[in-house]
Amino acid sequence: MANYTVQLTAPAGVYPFNTVRVSLTCVGQPQQIQNVVLTPNVAVSRVFNIPNGTWDLEISGAGFVPVNEQNIVVNGDAVNAKNLDVVWYTLHTDRNRDGNLDDAGLLNQVTPGAITYGTAGVGAIIPVNCNRDGNNTAAGYTDNQDQRVNGNNDLVTGTSRLEIRRNALGPNAGAPAIPVGWSLLLSVIGTLGENPAQQHLRIFDGILNNSAEIIGPETTHSVPITTVTVGASKLYAVEAVRFAGTGFTSGQIRIALNVIQQEVTGNGNPTYLFADRVVVARWIGNHHRQTVSQIYVVDANNANFQAALGVPVANENPPYALTLATPGTSALTHVPYLNGNAWQNFIAAGRIARPGISRDRWMRDTIVSGHSVWPGNGAGVQSKDTFMKAHRWRSLQNWIYQTLISQNVGLYYPAAGSADGINDGNSGGNIAVTPPVQKTVNGATAYYRYGRIYFGNNVQSTVDQSSRDFFDAQNMQPPITLNTDWLAVGHVDEMMTFVPDDNPANAFKKWKLLIASPATAYGILRNNRNAHGNAPLIARPPHSPGNATPNFAGLSIGNAIDATGTITDFLGNGQAPTSWQDINTGNLQNYTYKQLRDWNIYGIENLINQNIRRLKAAFDLTDNDIIKVPVIFIPVHQINGNFTISDKISFWTIGADNGFNIYPGRECGFRSGAMTGDMVNMFVGNDKLMIPKPFGPWIVDNTMPNNGHDLFEDDIRQKIAAIQNGPECVFIDDWDDYHVAHGEIHCGTNELRAPYDGQTAFGNARYANWWTAVDA
Known part of the structure; x- marks a missing residue:
């Protein structure tokens, strides 16, 4: 028998492996096996007591280049010294979000253990690449709806990075010999209860233009990669296919690199892994304290x-461009959505085809202004203007998909592929964002640095479930639900808006809330009845834009060709010029000015105040923060059904009074629209408010530039002027183009806005980016 000593020296350095298996075999003799735990740069010996003969030596272990030495003649005691090589493959992402790839995570674990935020937050953020950078993207598709890297710009602004690196230590580290039996397996793993991970993330086979998908919706969740392909290292572009939302609530994916050393674990069985937990970037809705671009x-x-x-x-200061959308000449365009592992053309529930071609003028209702930000690839933080496509099925979406999606503008449609029904509440005019607000309860304050989304969602007007899931999953701007059932169109922009106010020292109070108020409108009428009882409303003044005559020109609304009335009329009990249509008979029903007045003051004003109470419950809001804006509403159509006692405006009035004693939005009551111009439905610019002309009571005064003034305009102008260095009010006649169709300037416009400068607003670099600003 011989004492055969195997002396092993692991290379100096730091690496996560320390164990090898030493095997000696000889024909006709039992196999000799010992496991050896190694220390870097320290010789470790193991003695085998074996018969003389011809033996084969095998040394193998995770991360160690195997040794296979055959036909060793043993004839007495001997020492066989081996200097081992360590070669291992690691996975790298931008875990600390500084734009650069980080060191590998922990062996055989997912790193980080959890996605975190704040100044010490960890977990790579992957951009949702939903713009169109390259000319290899089909019309109507965004970059993340095909299997290619789309243009060189896409590499910088639309994708993240993933790297596989080969690490080597030992005598052959400069040119390591990689065994033929070694291979790699790259995989994505989802979260329990969510859709498969490959539907959310795409990994490309490189970082060049036209690099092809190797993992993603149209390929697989797991792909073998050869060590030859990786070489010393290889970069892979990564993009997110979707934002967090329905079927992807967490927004998180695990990317795993399994290394297979068949001499250690057999063919196809993983030997060790490195895995990173990543998260998709968030969508952030824009608010009115962001600069219009x-x-x-x-x-x-x-x-x-x-x-x-x-x-x-x-x-405007700063200035910006005005872009015309042209749905009247845009080609019919399909809406792509991911159905399992294939892109298909979406048709909304209850619809049978794409919307036709028309001059669909409601720019606000098709899309919701927002943006997305992520850490970038070493060239600084990247941001992308990203509209959310509202669940609306009208002609304007043809232009949106054909033209608006571009290198500079992205689009994401949360409801695409869903069975959610179309409802008037699904429109962008019903989805808005407050400026930064806070809420203090029992001495504890919650800060909403990106504002809070608010929308109408009740019985008549609702927001689709997919969009609500999308808002919730972003975890950025917790939604506030309001009641807009009383409005015929059902949108929050008919009721309220926010304008900037730079004066408060509190960064969460730099705004005023403008609220439509019939009570304010009728108060103005009452205060001017004696002096100006004959002043007309709902009429263009003489010699004004749209009226070249020396007389007042009555304006039409609803079924009234001329809805003109004086202050005295509106405060009297005569027959109003407008009417509503009976849902059962189809007949037009007249009503009096008194019915209209009481319904506005005691019905609509009450409902608006209920919404104010909801807002006060959601964030710190006082009456001093609110500017009441004069607006008079009219009934548009009646809601079928039966009312209850609680639906009545006045318990003292018998019955429903043809709907005027029922709260608007309730069964047997009306849904309403603005009679006078709905001034809160304005466009809030950088230093100007573009306000629809209300055509309130006009006071003739030939000493003034316009030979008179509008009392409703005067009211809002004076209230805005009370904001020191506040915005300028500019009144625009949109009556014929928008108002008669129950919309105004805000409904007919949309915009891009620069991301909010939280660092300046809150005086701390932590708030420069959302991933350091938020805690979860």
């Missing part, structure tokens, strides 16, 4: 409106 309006036979809007836009 572009405004959109539809070209819809509205040249006068375009010209009138263009004047204040051209004089």
Whole structure:
């Protein structure tokens, strides 16, 4: 028998492996095996007591280059010394979010253990690449809806990075010999209860233009990679296919690199792994304290409106461009959505085809202004203007998919592929964001540095479930639900808006809330009844834009060709010029000015105040923060059904009074629209408010530039003027183009806004980026 000593020296350095298996075999003799735990740069010996003969030596272990020495003749005691090589493959992402790839995580674990945020937050953030950078993207598709890297710009602004590195230590580290039996397996793993991970993330086979998908919706969740392909290292582009939302609530994916050393664990069985937990970037809705960088309006036979809007836009500070949308000439365009592992054409529930071609003028209702930000690839933080496509099925979406999606503008449609029904509440005019607000309860304060989304969602007007899931999953701007059932169109922008106010020292109070108020409107009428009882409402003044005559020109609304009335009329009990349509008979029903007045003051004003109470419960809001804006509403159509006692405006009035004693939005009551111009439905610019002309009571005064003034305009102008260095009010006639169709300037426009400068606003570098600003 011989004492055969195997002396092993592991290389100096730091690496996560320390164990090898030493095997000696000889024909006719039992196999000799010992496991050896190694220390870097320290010789470790193991003695085998074996018969003389011809033996084969095998040394193998995770991370160690195997040794296979055959036909060793043993004839007495001997020492066989081996200097081992360590070669291992690691996975690298931008875990600390500084734009650079980090060191590998922990062996055989997912790193980080959890996605965290704040200044010490960890977990790579993957951009949702939903713009169109390259010319290899089909019309109507965004970059993340095909299997290619789309243009060189896409590499910088649309994808993240993943790297596989070969690490080597030992005598052959400069040119390590990789065994043929070694291979790699790259995989994505989802979260329990969510859709498969490959539907959310795409990994490409490189970082060059036209690099192809190797993991993603249209390929697989797991792909073998050869060590030859990786070489010393290889970079892979990564993009997110979707934001967090339905079927992807967490927004998180695990990327795993399994290394297979068949001499250690057999063919196809993983030997060790490195895995990183990543998260997709978040979508952030824009608010009115963000600087406008572009405004959109539809070209819809509205040249006068375009010209009138263009004047204040051209004089904004800072200035921005006005872009015309042209749905009237845009080709029919399919809406792509991911159905399992294939892109298909989406048709919304209850619809049978794509929307036709028309001059759909409601720019606000098709898309919701927002943006997305992520750490970038070493060239600084990247941001992308990203509209959310509202669940609306109208012609404007043809232009949105054909033209708006571009290198500079992205689009994401949360409801695409869902069975959610179309409802008037699904429109962008019903989805808005407060400026930064806070809420203090029992001495504890919650800060909403990105504001809070608010929308109408009740019985008549609802927001689709997919969009609500999308808002919730972003975990950025917790939604506030309001009641807009009382409005015929059902949108929050008919009821309220926020305007900037730079004066409060509190960064969470730098705004005023403008609320439509019939009570304010009728109060103005009452205060001017004696002096100006004959002043007309709902009429263009003489010699004004749209009226070249020396007389007042009555304006039409609803079924009234001329809805003009004086202050005395509106405060009297005569028959109003407008009417509503009986849902059962189809007949037009007249009503009196008194019915209209009481319904506004005691019905609509009450409902608006209920919404104010909801807002006060959601964030710190006092009456001093609110500016009441004069607006008078009219009934548009009645809701079928039976009322209850709690639906009545006045318990003292018998019955429903043909709907005027029922709260608007309730069964047997009305859904309403603005009679006078709905001034809260304005466009909030950088230093100007572009406000729809209300055509309130006009006081003739030939000493003034316009030979008179509008009392409703005066009211809002004086209230805005009380904001020191506040915005300028510019009144624009949108009556014929928008108002008669129950919309106003805000409904007919949309915009891009620069990301909010949280670092300056809150005085701390932590708030420069969302991933350091938020705690979860």
